[in-house]
Amino acid sequence: MASPARDQKLETLLTAAARVFAKHGYHQTSMRDLARASGISLAGVYYYVQSKEELLYLIQQRNFAAVLAGMHAALAGVTNPVERLARFIDNHLDYFATHMAEMKVLSHEAGALTGEYLHRVTDMKHEYTRALMDILAELEHTHGPAHVNRRVAAYSLFGMMNWIYNWYDPLGDVGVELLSQNVCRLFLGGYVGLPVSDAVLPQPAAG
Amino acid sequence: MASPARDQKLETLLTAAARVFAKHGYHQTSMRDLARASGISLAGVYYYVQSKEELLYLIQQRNFAAVLAGMHAALAGVTNPVERLARFIDNHLDYFATHMAEMKVLSHEAGALTGEYLHRVTDMKHEYTRALMDILAELEHTHGPAHVNRRVAAYSLFGMMNWIYNWYDPLGDVGVELLSQNVCRLFLGGYVGLPVSDAVLPQPAAG
DNA sequence: GTTGAAACTGAACGAGCGTTCGAGAACCCC
DNA sequence: GGGGTTCTCGAACGCTCGTTCAGTTTCAAC
Numbered sequence: 147m148a149s150p151a152r153d154q155k156l157e158t159l160l161t162a163a164a165r166v167f168a169k170h171g172y173h174q175t176s177m178r179d180l181a182r183a184s185g186i187s188l189a190g191v192y193y194y195v196q197s198k199e200e201l202l203y204l205i206q207q208r209n210f211a212a213v214l215a216g217m218h219a220a221l222a223g224v225t226n227p228v229e230r231l232a233r234f235i236d237n238h239l240d241y242f243a244t245h246m247a248e249m250k251v252l253s254h255e256a257g258a259l260t261g262e263y264l265h266r267v268t269d270m271k272h273e274y275t276r277a278l279m280d281i282l283a284e285l286e287h288t289h290g291p292a293h294v295n296r297r298v299a300a301y302s303l304f305g306m307m308n309w310i311y312n313w314y315d316p317l318g319d320v321g322v323e324l325l326s327q328n329v330c331r332l333f334l335g336g337y338v339g340l341p342v343s344d345a346v347l348p349q350p351a352a353g
Numbered sequence: 354m355a356s357p358a359r360d361q362k363l364e365t366l367l368t369a370a371a372r373v374f375a376k377h378g379y380h381q382t383s384m385r386d387l388a389r390a391s392g393i394s395l396a397g398v399y400y401y402v403q404s405k406e407e408l409l410y411l412i413q414q415r416n417f418a419a420v421l422a423g424m425h426a427a428l429a430g431v432t433n434p435v436e437r438l439a440r441f442i443d444n445h446l447d448y449f450a451t452h453m454a455e456m457k458v459l460s461h462e463a464g465a466l467t468g469e470y471l472h473r474v475t476d477m478k479h480e481y482t483r484a485l486m487d488i489l490a491e492l493e494h495t496h497g498p499a500h501v502n503r504r505v506a507a508y509s510l511f512g513m514m515n516w517i518y519n520w521y522d523p524l525g526d527v528g529v530e531l532l533s534q535n536v537c538r539l540f541l542g543g544y545v546g547l548p549v550s551d552a553v554l555p556q557p558a559a560g
Numbered sequence: 561g562t563t564g565a566a567a568c569t570g571a572a573c574g575a576g577c578g579t580t581c582g583a584g585a586a587c588c589c590c
Numbered sequence: 591g592g593g594g595t596t597c598t599c600g601a602a603c604g605c606t607c608g609t610t611c612a613g614t615t616t617c618a619a620c
Contacts, residue, residue: 383607395609396610399608
């Protein structure tokens with residue numbers, strides 16, 4: 147039921163689907179479009195996936211799980227709150243920049259899931275938000291009171307990071323390292339008034 | 354062809370449509386849904402509007418025009434770059450918070466327009482982006498070199514501000530003034546390292 | 561009370577949608 | 591090479607979609 151060959155073909159399907167969803171939107175995309183894009187017949191798609199919504203769920207679930215795993219790896223053993231935040235941001239933006247289509251689908255089609263699918267993805271989002279809020283709390287503890295409401299700060303940071311699918315081109319003249327460094331400075335400078343030197347930022351792709 | 358009565362009924366239709374679009378998404382919403390929500394028959398909707406896409410365009414165009422007009426009014430006569438930026442942010446968030454449904458449609462359904470409709474809205478966005486970039490340039494001139502790439506900074510700010518439809522509740526315990534002040538501090542602190550005191554921020558609803 | 565434009569509507573059209581089904585093709589182990 | 595599982599697909603089903611159209615109602619002006 148779950149052979150390696152099957153897994154690989156499902157992966158191909160998910161990648162193609164993410165690309166089309168990202169370009170035209172989930173509801174605008176038909177199963178016939180996905181069949182064409184993945185080289186499988188329309189009915190064949192249903193051998194790998196139970197429904198269109200499950201396809202969307204799998205894209206969101208797998209990529210969010212990867213972001214979460216990357217975050218845990220990047221934070222492991224790091225105790226300095228500033229560096230923890232820098233690694234959190236770096237992991238997020240790095241994954242985003244290397245999986246633009248999938249992450250656009252995750253950010254933009256959040257409201258398209260329903261029922262149990264929605265529930266599971268929402269749970270992951272809560273875990274992720276909680277992780278950031280905890281880092282912010284540590285940060286306040288070591289660097290004095292914040293200049294800004296913690297919740298506003300957290301969602302502002304998510305806004306900065308998740309909005310990039312609207313403008314960022316990974317192949318353009320702004321590299322991922324610069325982007326990550328800039329977002330980190332922007333946030334830290336405003337949140338705890340920290341003038342961030344290069345030294346404090348993590349080595350690129352540290353996790 | 355354009356009586357006051359007709360104008361008012363169109364306004365009602367647009368308001369109802371924005372509410373439904375914001376809740377369920379543009380493509381997910383049928384013209385039958387809109388007819389039901391606005392109390393007009395399905396065919397009657399087409400007396401006021403040529404197509405579903407024109408309906409979306411009118412919502413986006415009218416509200417973006419209002420944001421632009423508010424911005425010009427808020428900036429008129431203000432020369433201090435810090436205050437200009439503060440007023441820019443305040444105008445944006447104030448309008449967003451008081452027109453959540455319309456602004457969610459503007460932010461989230463940007464990719465649903467095509468052809469000439471898309472072109473016109475895109476032009477307005479360019480004008481708006483240009484206005485922010487100009488303020489940032491002034492800011493660098495008066496407050497020294499920026500800590501962050503200007504383009505990254507501009508889109509990060511838009512990200513912070515436009516993401517709020519994903520989490521912000523205008524009726525919750527975070528008021529618009531606090532939100533606006535917080536975003537302003539967050540951005541200015543990181544962009545030019547300015548510890549923003551309350552005094553420098555504009556009076557609420559100054560424009 | 562008649563007229564004509566404006567406002568509105570029930571019913572239908574053709575097209576495309578997500579999904580299903582039965583049957584055939586390909587593959588592997590004996 | 592026979593048998594069973596895995597994989598693939600053309601064709602169709604029922605449904606909903608955006609839009610149209612011929613017609614009716616509303617109503618102010620004469």
